[in-house]
Amino acid sequence: MATTPFLKMHGLGNDFVVLDARTAALDLTPERRRVIADRRLGVGCDQLIVLEPPTEREADVFMRIYNPDGGEAGACGNATRCVASVVMDERKTDHVTVQTIAGLLDSQKTGMGSNGLPVISVDMGPARLDWREIPVREACDTNHMPVGIGPLQDPVGTNMGNPHATFFVDDAAAIPLAELGPKLEHDRFFPERANIGVAQLLGDDKLRLRVWERGAGITLACGSGACAAVVAASRRGLVPRRADVILEGGTLTIEWLRDDHVLMTGGIAVAFKGELDRSLLT
Numbered sequence: 001m002a003t004t005p006f007l008k009m010h011g012l013g014n015d016f017v018v019l020d021a022r023t024a025a026l027d028l029t030p031e032r033r034r035v036i037a038d039r040r041l042g043v044g045c046d047q048l049i050v051l052e053p054p055t056e057r058e059a060d061v062f063m064r065i066y067n068p069d070g071g072e073a074g075a076c077g078n079a080t081r082c083v084a085s086v087v088m089d090e091r092k093t094d095h096v097t098v099q100t101i102a103g104l105l106d107s108q109k110t111g112m113g114s115n116g117l118p119v120i121s122v123d124m125g126p127a128r129l130d131w132r133e134i135p136v137r138e139a140c141d142t143n144h145m146p147v148g149i150g151p152l153q154d155p156v157g158t159n160m161g162n163p164h165a166t167f168f169v170d171d172a173a174a175i176p177l178a179e180l181g182p183k184l185e186h187d188r189f190f191p192e193r194a195n196i197g198v199a200q201l202l203g204d205d206k207l208r209l210r211v212w213e214r215g216a217g218i219t220l221a222c223g224s225g226a227c228a229a230v231v232a233a234s235r236r237g238l239v240p241r242r243a244d245v246i247l248e249g250g251t252l253t254i255e256w257l258r259d260d261h262v263l264m265t266g267g268i269a270v271a272f273k274g275e276l277d278r279s280l281l282t
């Protein structure tokens with residue numbers, strides 16, 4: 001019976017099903033994407049990642065990103081590290097460029113994690129800060145956006161290839177994120193919805209971050225969300241341009257470079273390899 005191989009990977013517990021469509025295209029309708037990502041009907045994941053042939057000469061691979069709701073996203077920091085590691089292994093190299101719909105992401109192996117797998121740094125591209133780029137519905141200062149609910153008010157808007165609203169609070173654990181996240185994700189202030197970050201200052205260069213992800217819900221880690229949180233905190237003068245972000249699933253080191261690009265460094269993991277039954281793709 002014909003099946004389709006996949007890799008199950010994660011970055012700090014933000015988990016992915018990785019399919020390879022570089023030699024044979026896959027017809028992944030939104031419904032098929034939802035079923036594969038479903039934790040009962042399919043394999044289950046926070047994002048479905050599809051490798052495709054690059055269309056830019058400088059790129060080694062094209063990474064397509066789908067949320068469990070079937071929608072496509074322009075950035076996924078944790079998955080970028082995973083995909084970069086896969087292609088580095090294939091190419092026997094420490095440097096690859098991952099192409100996404102939002103741009104080219106230079107990725108570099110920078111060490112080995114305690115799990116014997118590489119630690120990868122990714123240039124996530126420039127933080128985009130204009131209200132039109134987030135995007136939000138009306139002209140505003142994105143350092144203090146006029147949107148909020150209950151204890152979550154006055155967020156900072158950042159686009160890392162995907163839209164983020166970062167709220168600063170005294171106690172991130174006390175925020176009912178499962179209740180407030182979806183309301184803010186779908187607030188009409190965000191024409192493309194938004195990833196909702198709740199950040200708490202832990203020290204002069206350390207943040208605690210919880211994220212309600214657009215199209216996915218609460219995840220153990222969000223790479224682009226961590227980038228957005230450090231840019232936001234730095235704009236507010238709360239942290240320097242380089243800081244550690246403590247997420248449920250682990251720590252990412254983020255640096256907002258002087259050229260506005262954001263460097264994200266963290267580990268990856270492979271959980272298992274598997275075969276998708278053809279019935280999931282027809």
Ligand SMILES: N[C@H](CCC[C@H](N)C(=O)O)C(=O)O
Nearest residue numbers: 073076077078162214223224
């Ligand atoms: N839910 C996000 C995509 C995945 C982001 C996250 N998993 C990351 O590591 O950056 C969005 O719709 O923009």
